[in-house]
Amino acid sequence: MGNHGSNLDDILAEDMHHWYNMFMRESPSGLITLFELKAILNLKGLSEDANSYVDQVFFTFDMDGDGYIDFVEYIAAISLMLKGEINQKLKWYFKLFDQDGNGKIDKEELETIFSAIQDITRNRDIDPEDIVTLIYERIDVKGEGELTLEEFIEGAKDHEDIMDMLKNLMDLTPVLEIIVRGRGK
Numbered sequence: 722m723g724n725h726g727s728n729l730d731d732i733l734a735e736d737m738h739h740w741y742n743m744f745m746r747e748s749p750s751g752l753i754t755l756f757e758l759k760a761i762l763n764l765k766g767l768s769e770d771a772n773s774y775v776d777q778v779f780f781t782f783d784m785d786g787d788g789y790i791d792f793v794e795y796i797a798a799i800s801l802m803l804k805g806e807i808n809q810k811l812k813w814y815f816k817l818f819d820q821d822g823n824g825k826i827d828k829e830e831l832e833t834i835f836s837a838i839q840d841i842t843r844n845r846d847i848d849p850e851d852i853v854t855l856i857y858e859r860i861d862v863k864g865e866g867e868l869t870l871e872e873f874i875e876g877a878k879d880h881e882d883i884m885d886m887l888k889n890l891m892d893l894t895p896v897l898e899i900i901v902r903g904r905g906k
Contacts, residue, residue, distance in 0.1 A: 817834065
């Protein structure tokens, strides 16, 4: 994780013109579709859950819901990942985890997302079921089996180990580095 710092510092130092040129090189139309995003990130042969997770990431970054990521949405996504305040990131994680959009995260949704992330990253250090059990033991103080946005944010902020786990699991630095380098470079 330590060596990502210098790469992220370099990414932050880039000017808007450079970002725009990279975006237009990857997507000359000025819009990135879900299919193009998967091609840019070289995501092939994913499990159904992993595919669903990539779809969910795309739709959370497609802020206006038009089926495309335009340059403004692209910059907003990168800015959130690199410089976003912890509350902003936690809200984004929550939106990503809340697959059915009901305003609550249940254990199944969380386990599905964590499994999907592991399918993509090939990092299976911790069993998703163990992660979910720990999160719910610590954060779901009412024992309802689901978390609201407020419970999720407050619980994550109150438990440093859970916050660290979320940061590590949700680290999109490798994705950003692929985008910055461009396809096949």
